[in-house]
Amino acid sequence: MNVFEELGIPTIINARGTSTRVSGGLMPEDVAEAMRQATQGCVDMQVLQGRASEILAEITGAEAGIVTSGAAASLLLGTAACIARLDPSAMNRLPDATGLKNEVVVVRSQRNFFDHAVRQAGVRLVEVGLADRYSGAGIRDAEAWEIADAITAQTACVLYVAAPQSEPALPEVVAVAHERGVPVLVDAAAQLPPVTNLRRFIAEGADLVAFSGGKAILGPQASGILAGQRDLVQSAALQMLDHNVWFREWRPPASLFDKHRLKGLPQHGIGRPCKVGKEQVIGLLVALRKFVAEDPAIRHAACLSTLREVQEPMSGVARLKWTLVDRGSNAVPILEVQVHRADNGLGALEVIMQLQDGSPSIHVDHSGAKQGLVRINPMSLKPGEGRIVGERIASAILAGMAGRA
Numbered sequence: 373m374n375v376f377e378e379l380g381i382p383t384i385i386n387a388r389g390t391s392t393r394v395s396g397g398l399m400p401e402d403v404a405e406a407m408r409q410a411t412q413g414c415v416d417m418q419v420l421q422g423r424a425s426e427i428l429a430e431i432t433g434a435e436a437g438i439v440t441s442g443a444a445a446s447l448l449l450g451t452a453a454c455i456a457r458l459d460p461s462a463m464n465r466l467p468d469a470t471g472l473k474n475e476v477v478v479v480r481s482q483r484n485f486f487d488h489a490v491r492q493a494g495v496r497l498v499e500v501g502l503a504d505r506y507s508g509a510g511i512r513d514a515e516a517w518e519i520a521d522a523i524t525a526q527t528a529c530v531l532y533v534a535a536p537q538s539e540p541a542l543p544e545v546v547a548v549a550h551e552r553g554v555p556v557l558v559d560a561a562a563q564l565p566p567v568t569n570l571r572r573f574i575a576e577g578a579d580l581v582a583f584s585g586g587k588a589i590l591g592p593q594a595s596g597i598l599a600g601q602r603d604l605v606q607s608a609a610l611q612m613l614d615h616n617v618w619f620r621e622w623r624p625p626a627s628l629f630d631k632h633r634l635k636g637l638p639q640h641g642i643g644r645p646c647k648v649g650k651e652q653v654i655g656l657l658v659a660l661r662k663f664v665a666e667d668p669a670i671r672h673a674a675c676l677s678t679l680r681e682v683q684e685p686m687s688g689v690a691r692l693k694w695t696l697v698d699r700g701s702n703a704v705p706i707l708e709v710q711v712h713r714a715d716n717g718l719g720a721l722e723v724i725m726q727l728q729d730g731s732p733s734i735h736v737d738h739s740g741a742k743q744g745l746v747r748i749n750p751m752s753l754k755p756g757e758g759r760i761v762g763e764r765i766a767s768a769i770l771a772g773m774a775g776r777a
């Protein structure tokens with residue numbers, strides 16, 4: 373009996389990838405074992421984060437880095453760092469940022485549910501640009517000069533949400549921000565793979581970059597990375613770690629902290645609720661090293677083979693059509709099953725809900741439901757589960773047809 377069964381919690385088949393809502397992915401055994409070992413020793417947490425900083429710096433090309441409790445935590449900590457820098461009084465005041473740099477500039481089309489984490493630091497988001505798309509006539513989005521014009525003496529940083537479609541390009545944003553002495557914080561939570569993105573945003577001039585540890589890296593679900601400029605990462609670490617010590621007795625690792633530049637230690641900071649345990653730090657580091665060392669073609673081939681398992685039982689069903697969206701080994705291949713209401717009386721959302729309501733419950737990617745697509749992401753499927761997904765889709769479609777006849 374596994375731990376879930378013992379507690380009476382049904383496990384689900386996760387065909388929607390590493391989403392938080394469905395508990396992320398499946399951790400590789402050696403990462404889980406590293407975390408287990410970490411439970412059996414005690415360390416000085418700042419020494420652990422100091423070593424993490426060296427490893428994260430090496431892997432990302434940044435000056436420093438810390439392990440956080442998720443990319444959202446990295447956004448909160450990164451923003452707090454841009455506001456308070458190395459001033460412990462400012463750290464103590466947050467989230468009251470009155471009189472401090474309390475504005476963050478963001479392109480309006482990049483606003484998203486996760487930027488609540490940025491606002492949590494006490495700032496106001498200043499939106500710029502207009503993605504003129506819905507009128508049917510528009511073609512443009514924000515331009516670099518609009519960001520430049522929104523920067524004032526109150527600007528703590530520019531928030532940039534990295535995605536293939538993000539405009540303007542990051543180097544242009546960095547250029548106008550740096551000209552005005554303002555750092556750029558990049559939300560790159562889900563921009564892996566490709567593994568090269570671990571270095572890309574820093575190379576393009578980002579001052580801080582946030583990645584999720586629980587998505588493609590397959591580290592602990594509640595882990596993340598904040599990497600970037602040493603002073604900013606140091607400030608973030610100061611606002612997260614426990615500092616209930618006398619300044620005299622505080623002997624931090626030189627790899628992350630410059631004690632001589634601080635007048636004192638802050639109280640527990642705004643990032644204290646973003647605490648990570650030693651298990652998360654170790655798990656993230658081991659998973660990250662594995663992710664970097666792995667040949668992307670191997671993971672890609674495994675994903676394709678899982679998707680073939682899904683296709684097999686569906687291939688007998690007439691009129692059931694699907695497309696394999698495969699953008700090569702630097703992206704996760706996705707199977708898009710087309711559900712035509714006219715064929716079987718069921719819309720994509722009904723099929724998705726039937727899959728969820730069945731036993732075992734199957735969760736697929738519902739992002740294409742409005743276009744009649746049931747998307748299958750192979751990332752978090754275990755061997756054998758792909759076939760069950762294919763069978764259940766086939767029977768949902770067949771039952772729909774029978775119901776109509």
Ligand SMILES: *Cc1c(COP(=O)(O)O)cnc(C)c1O
Pocket residue numbers: 392441442443444445486533559560561562583584585586595596
């Ligand atoms: C997933 C995601 C986050 C949050 O990451 P966590 O590691 O779950 O905190 C933030 N921003 C974007 C764009 C994301 O996709």
